[in-house]
Amino acid sequence: MIDQNIKIAVDAIVFGYEKGTLYVLAVQQRFGKLADRWVLPGGFILNDEPLLMAVERELKEEAGITVNYLEQLGTFGDDINRDERFRVISVAYFALVNPKNFVLKADTDAKDAKWFPVTQIPELGYDHNEMVNLAHQRLKSKLTYQPIGFDLLDHEFLFSDLENLYCSILERDIDRRNFRKKILSFGIVTETDKVVKMGASGRPGKLFTFDKTKYNQLLKENFQFDIRFA
Amino acid sequence: MIDQNIKIAVDAIVFGYEKGTLYVLAVQQRFGKLADRWVLPGGFILNDEPLLMAVERELKEEAGITVNYLEQLGTFGDDINRDERFRVISVAYFALVNPKNFVLKADTDAKDAKWFPVTQIPELGYDHNEMVNLAHQRLKSKLTYQPIGFDLLDHEFLFSDLENLYCSILERDIDRRNFRKKILSFGIVTETDKVVKMGASGRPGKLFTFDKTKYNQLLKENFQFDIRFA
DNA sequence: TTAATTTGTGTTAAAACAACACAAAGTTAA
DNA sequence: TTAACTTTGTGTTGTTTTAACACAAATTAA
Numbered sequence: 001m002i003d004q005n006i007k008i009a010v011d012a013i014v015f016g017y018e019k020g021t022l023y024v025l026a027v028q029q030r031f032g033k034l035a036d037r038w039v040l041p042g043g044f045i046l047n048d049e050p051l052l053m054a055v056e057r058e059l060k061e062e063a064g065i066t067v068n069y070l071e072q073l074g075t076f077g078d079d080i081n082r083d084e085r086f087r088v089i090s091v092a093y094f095a096l097v098n099p100k101n102f103v104l105k106a107d108t109d110a111k112d113a114k115w116f117p118v119t120q121i122p123e124l125g126y127d128h129n130e131m132v133n134l135a136h137q138r139l140k141s142k143l144t145y146q147p148i149g150f151d152l153l154d155h156e157f158l159f160s161d162l163e164n165l166y167c168s169i170l171e172r173d174i175d176r177r178n179f180r181k182k183i184l185s186f187g188i189v190t191e192t193d194k195v196v197k198m199g200a201s202g203r204p205g206k207l208f209t210f211d212k213t214k215y216n217q218l219l220k221e222n223f224q225f226d227i228r229f230a
Numbered sequence: 231m232i233d234q235n236i237k238i239a240v241d242a243i244v245f246g247y248e249k250g251t252l253y254v255l256a257v258q259q260r261f262g263k264l265a266d267r268w269v270l271p272g273g274f275i276l277n278d279e280p281l282l283m284a285v286e287r288e289l290k291e292e293a294g295i296t297v298n299y300l301e302q303l304g305t306f307g308d309d310i311n312r313d314e315r316f317r318v319i320s321v322a323y324f325a326l327v328n329p330k331n332f333v334l335k336a337d338t339d340a341k342d343a344k345w346f347p348v349t350q351i352p353e354l355g356y357d358h359n360e361m362v363n364l365a366h367q368r369l370k371s372k373l374t375y376q377p378i379g380f381d382l383l384d385h386e387f388l389f390s391d392l393e394n395l396y397c398s399i400l401e402r403d404i405d406r407r408n409f410r411k412k413i414l415s416f417g418i419v420t421e422t423d424k425v426v427k428m429g430a431s432g433r434p435g436k437l438f439t440f441d442k443t444k445y446n447q448l449l450k451e452n453f454q455f456d457i458r459f460a
Numbered sequence: 461t462t463a464a465t466t467t468g469t470g471t472t473a474a475a476a477c478a479a480c481a482c483a484a485a486g487t488t489a490a
Numbered sequence: 491t492t493a494a495c496t497t498t499g500t501g502t503t504g505t506t507t508t509a510a511c512a513c514a515a516a517t518t519a520a
Contacts, residue, residue, distance in 0.1 A: 001316075002237060002274050003277075004237050004238065004274055004275070004276075004277060005277055006238055006275070006277060007232060007234050008234065008236055008238065008307075008319060044232050044234055045234070045236070045307075046234075047233075047234060047235055047236060047317065048310055048317075049310070050307065050308040050309070050310060051305065051307040051308050051319070052308055053308075072304055072305060074302055075281065075302060075305045075321050077238075077275075077280065077281040077321065078280040078281050078282055079280070080278055080279070080280060086231075087277065087278075089238060089281070089321075091305050091307065091319075158498085159498080159499090160497075160498075175478075175479075175480085176498090176499085176500095177479095177480085177499085177500070177501080178477075178478070178479085180499085180500085181500095181501095182477095197486075197487090200487080200496075200497085201486065201487035201488065201495065201496045201497075202485085202486065202487070202495085202496040202497030202498070203484065203485040203486050203487095203496080203497050203498045203499080204485070204486065204497085204498080205497075205498050205499085206498085206499095229477080229478085230477070230478045230479070388467085389467080389468090390466075390467075405509075405510075405511085406467090406468085406469095407468085407469070407470080407510095407511085408508080408509070408510085410468085410469085411469095411470095412508095427517075427518090430465070430466085430518075430519095431464065431465045431466070431517065431518035431519060432464090432465040432466030432467070432516080432517060432518075433465080433466050433467045433468080433515065433516035433517050433518095434466085434467080434516070434517065435466075435467050435468085436467085436468095459508080459509085460508070460509045460510070461520105462519100462520085463518105463519085463520080464517105464518080464519075464520090465516100465517080465518075465519095466515100466516085466517080466518100467514105467515080467516075467517095468513105468514085468515075468516100469512105469513090469514085469515100470511105470512100471510105471511090472509100472510090472511090473508105473509090473510085474507100474508080474509080474510095475506100475507080475508070475509090476505100476506080476507070476508080477504105477505080477506070477507080478503100478504090478505080478506090479502105479503090479504090479505095480501100480502090480503090481500105481501100482499105482500090483498105483499085483500085484497100484498080484499075484500100485496100485497085485498075485499100486495105486496085486497080486498095487494105487495080487496075487497100488493105488494085488495075488496095489492105489493090489494080489495090490491105490492085490493080490494090
């Protein structure tokens with residue numbers, strides 16, 4: 001048997017979006033040297049636990065959430081001292097969730113769980129700021145070639161919600177007419193007959209939904225989602 | 231100290247290209263239950279060894295090569311029995327090399343090392359065929375949005391080499407005039423004044439080089455390499 | 461010297477993109 | 491009740507990019 005003494009953990013960068021602001025979920029550590037320090041949700045995997053399950057378990061335990069979208073981001077194991085106690089290699093996951101769907105509640109190892117605006121993330125433990133930066137990049141680029149924005153929104157949303165999401169995450173202006181034309185041309189967003197009055201003033205807007213079935217169908221026919229517009 | 235008994239390995243999917251054929255490097259195992267079986271080059275990491283170094287070391291040891299391009303592909307750890315001896319999580323790397331630059335030589339654990347055409351890869355040990363498939367996908371898509379094709383070619387190459395590389399890897403026809411126009415418009419490929427006579431008949435062609443410095447410069451100015459053509 | 465092979469080059473019609481402004485439907489305040 | 495304000499919803503046009511297409515030039519082989 002080989003002599004190897006390295007531990008394996010998973011960590012998750014969970015993005016949430018609400019009213020023009022992009023948030024990242026962090027938890028406050030309860031125990032150990034980094035007690036009180038904010039870190040990404042995550043932890044060691046169990047001996048007989050698949051990686052994906054470990055992430056899902058930790059998110060449930062530490063913050064009480066279940067995500068809409070989850071994919072591997074990358075594995076951090078080049079800095080052999082990234083955890084000062086002993087060597088830990090961490091598999092980072094990228095996740096999206098609609099914050100409205102959950103009330104955060106810290107459970108096991110976490111003292112607290114909180115959404116931080118992506119522009120105001122405190123200094124996190126380990127190399128977690130690095131992970132957040134990488135994930136943030138991934139989100140930005142993925143938004144343009146995969147319809148993942150919908151995983152951050154309500155099931156039914158106003159077109160302006162979608163537009164604002166793109167605007168704020170990509171940090172640029174968008175021409176409403178061109179954007180709408182393009183999105184609708186894909187045929188993966190359906191107009192419902194519901195109309196919703198804004199809390200504030202203004203003309204009421206129609207609600208739309210993302211048609212995932214249609215999207216999967218189109219994928220088989222070599223459809224390529226792509227939004228790179230003015 | 232947590233009770234965790236999982237080993238960590240790295241594996242590499244190394245692509246090589248020569249005369250219209252794309253190859254993947256595999257090695258034949260010398261020891262153990264899978265002796266004689268072809269597998270991807272790789273192995274367990276050392277306690278104080280960064281992941282990247284582990285891959286480079288294994289490639290050197292098992293096949294005698296140093297790659298041109300190396301990036302993380304993904305971590306395989308959901309199937310807890312992917313290695314039947316005990317649980318192993320493997321970090322897979324994606325690599326590109328010009329086969330001409332090396333003579334393969336199996337050294338330590340490997341009995342033999344060999345290039346297999348990507349269309350004729352034997353049944354490999356563990357989940358390595360899955361890794362190859364994923365890497366192959368990555369290569370195809372990355373070829374269109376990152377200038378990595380050059381890492382598979384000689385330093386100086388004919389335009390037709392580049393064109394054939396794209397044709398064969400992406401498995402589609404390319405219009406020579408449009409392709410050339412597009413590539414040259416980026417300004418990252420430089421024409422040398424060398425002319426080379428083909429081994430066979432035909433008009434001699436000029437040699438070109440990839441200007442990496444220029445490419446890095448352009449990147450800072452928000453340049454986006456992108457080849458999606460007829 | 462003729463045939464075969466490979467490199468190298470330009471134009472045009474069609475499609476996609478970028479830029480642009482105002483009317484409609486509602487709310488709020490005078 | 492009217493005027494001001496806010497937000498949704500919609501078309502056109504010039505510009506740029508893309509796709510489709512063919513033949514001459516330089517060399518080797520027969």
